[in-house]
Amino acid sequence: MNVLTILWHEQKIFKQKFWTITSSSMISPLLYLIAFGWGLGSEVIISGTSYMNFVMPGIVAMTTMTVSFGTVANSLNISRTYDKTFEEFMTSPIRIWEYAIGKITAGALRGMYSAVLIIIIALFFKANIIVTGFFVLVAFLNALVFSSLGFVVGMVIDSHLEMSKFTSFIITPMAFLSGTFFPIEKMPFILNELIRILPLTQSTIGMRTGTPLSQNAWISPSILITYFLLFLFLSIRLCKRAE
Amino acid sequence: MIILKNLTKTYGSINAIDQLNLRIHKGEFFGLLGPNGAGKTTLIRMLSTLTPSTLGSISIDGVLMDRDKSRVKSKIGIVSQHTNLESELTAKQNLELHGKLFRMPKDVLTKRIDESLEFTNLSNRKNDIIRHFSGGMKRKLMIARALLHSPEVLLMDEPTIGLDVTARRKLWDLMKRLNKEGMTVILTTHYVEEAEALCSRVGFLNFGKIIALDTPTNLIRASGEFALECFDERVNETKNMFFSDRETALEKAKSLSTSVNIRPTNLEDTFVLLTNRKVGENHECFNHSLA
Ligand SMILES: Nc1ncnc2c1ncn2[C@@H]1O[C@H](COP(=O)(O)OP(=O)(O)O)[C@@H](O)[C@H]1O
Ligand SMILES: [Mg+2]
Numbered sequence: 001m002n003v004l005t006i007l008w009h010e011q012k013i014f015k016q017k018f019w020t021i022t023s024s025s026m027i028s029p030l031l032y033l034i035a036f037g038w039g040l041g042s043e044v045i046i047s048g049t050s051y052m053n054f055v056m057p058g059i060v061a062m063t064t065m066t067v068s069f070g071t072v073a074n075s076l077n078i079s080r081t082y083d084k085t086f087e088e089f090m091t092s093p094i095r096i097w098e099y100a101i102g103k104i105t106a107g108a109l110r111g112m113y114s115a116v117l118i119i120i121i122a123l124f125f126k127a128n129i130i131v132t133g134f135f136v137l138v139a140f141l142n143a144l145v146f147s148s149l150g151f152v153v154g155m156v157i158d159s160h161l162e163m164s165k166f167t168s169f170i171i172t173p174m175a176f177l178s179g180t181f182f183p184i185e186k187m188p189f190i191l192n193e194l195i196r197i198l199p200l201t202q203s204t205i206g207m208r209t210g211t212p213l214s215q216n217a218w219i220s221p222s223i224l225i226t227y228f229l230l231f232l233f234l235s236i237r238l239c240k241r242a243e
Numbered sequence: 244m245i246i247l248k249n250l251t252k253t254y255g256s257i258n259a260i261d262q263l264n265l266r267i268h269k270g271e272f273f274g275l276l277g278p279n280g281a282g283k284t285t286l287i288r289m290l291s292t293l294t295p296s297t298l299g300s301i302s303i304d305g306v307l308m309d310r311d312k313s314r315v316k317s318k319i320g321i322v323s324q325h326t327n328l329e330s331e332l333t334a335k336q337n338l339e340l341h342g343k344l345f346r347m348p349k350d351v352l353t354k355r356i357d358e359s360l361e362f363t364n365l366s367n368r369k370n371d372i373i374r375h376f377s378g379g380m381k382r383k384l385m386i387a388r389a390l391l392h393s394p395e396v397l398l399m400d401e402p403t404i405g406l407d408v409t410a411r412r413k414l415w416d417l418m419k420r421l422n423k424e425g426m427t428v429i430l431t432t433h434y435v436e437e438a439e440a441l442c443s444r445v446g447f448l449n450f451g452k453i454i455a456l457d458t459p460t461n462l463i464r465a466s467g468e469f470a471l472e473c474f475d476e477r478v479n480e481t482k483n484m485f486f487s488d489r490e491t492a493l494e495k496a497k498s499l500s501t502s503v504n505i506r507p508t509n510l511e512d513t514f515v516l517l518t519n520r521k522v523g524e525n526h527e528c529f530n531h532s533l534a
């Protein structure tokens with residue numbers, strides 16, 4: 001029940017900042033689509049399809065990641081260290097893990113919202129993107145993984161500067177390396193294996209596959225669920241400590 | 244009743260709160276007075292369940308805080324020193340969030356929101372975003388929010404800081420009214436006149452310890468009810484001397500060559516007297532002869 005209160009709160013903020021949120025989460029996918037979609041266009045064929053069609057699921061995965069992570073990590077960080085609104089939750093009789101669940105869910109939904117926006121934009125670029133149930137499932141798991149990671153980071157890191165360091169050193173490299181813009185098979189062996197462990201890689205693979213029927217299709221969701229449970233566990237531990 | 248037992252909070256080598264023992268009774272208007280860095284905020288945050296103690300315990304109406312934080316939380320209302328409102332939401336939404344967090348039934352919540360916006364004079368601004376509010380309006384809203392769930396104890400950390408004189412007086416009246424209606428009010432301030440005007444009992448806090456604890460009247464009486472104020476031209480400083488009766492004060496005044504003024508001692512004098520003694524500075528202020 002208390003989780004619903006947290007979601008209610010997030011929804012009010014979403015409504016209040018609707019245009020800011022909508023426009024800002026459209027900027028980078030739009031740029032990627034222009035550069036890699038139009039720029040490289042349909043002339044380049046990669047993994048047996050046009051580059052545009054290849055890059056689309058990657059861009060959806062990447063944007064879901066940055067939006068889910070950024071939303072939760074930044075708002076929690078600001079709430080804890082800058083505008084102190086975290087105190088309002090800490091001094092109310094709700095349990096802080098309920099706050100965590102609410103925050104993480106809201107962050108994941110925000111990630112999904114940005115995914116919907118990109119897919120709409122992609123239609124204008126005549127990308128041939130097939131949204132299956134499996135695609136949506138993987139995208140949502142991806143969003144959950146990164147919003148829970150955002151919660152952990154937002155709880156642990158105390159300054160805004162450290163926060164942007166985390167983004168520069170972890171999130172951004174992951175966005176570029178996880179097979180978003182190229183097939184990871186092109187990477188040298190060791191790097192290839194390393195990249196494969198990253199959650200975003202698994203999301204991209206899962207979303208490119210798009211169907212639960214192909215061979216090994218459930219590997220990606222399983223790995224994502226493991227990551228999510230790990231980050232969720234850490235989030236709740238941190239909440240207990242904060243209480 | 245709130246009971247603090249041997250309460251201690253250390254930050255590294257600093258004892259922000261140092262082995263504090265204190266009982267605050269139901270319905271009391273209790274003032275914590277102290278200079279900057281005395282530990283007032285730390286103590287209020289500990290009472291608010293926000294800062295865990297290093298040692299010792301707090302209990303409210305027999306409930307140990309560490310045992311049942313949720314119970315304690317539902318009994319207290321908190322107005323912190325800094326603004327901590329949701330700045331992108333409206334006044335009404337901020338209150339709504341609070342009510343939902345405290346699991347107030349919907350009909351009660353709606354009624355209480357209207358009431359509290361009414362008595363803080365914010366009814367006409369209820370749908371405005373907090374970001375556009377003035378400091379005084381934010382403070383009033385924070386108080387309205389702290390009162391929304393009808394707490395038994397109201398904790399306020401320097402609630403009148405940054406308010407203009409009129410707003411401060413209005414807030415004083417509001418706090419007095421709440422206390423009359425039976426609410427226990429605990430307030431920190433470094434405005435001595437605020438404590439003098441409001442509190443039934445005052446604790447002077449310095450370096451995390453309570454160095455004096457009594458009613459304002461008794462505290463003033465203890466330092467001498469008559470203050471002799473004179474300006475020492477050699478060091479360009481106003482000096483005060485305190486006397487328990489007017490005659491002795493007058494006699495002393497006659498022996499001085501500078502112009503003097505005899506006035507009733509106020510809590511501020513007592514405060515300065517006590518905190519300075521504690522710090523060990525300006526000792527000569529109080530027994531300096533200008534003759
Ligand atoms: N989070 C903290 N970390 C380290 N020191 C702190 C912290 N909070 C307060 N202090 C120290 O504790 C002492 C009391 O501070 P505080 O309670 O804020 O005083 P007041 O509210 O009376 O001005 C000060 O010396 C302050 O520097
Ligand atoms: Mg303070």
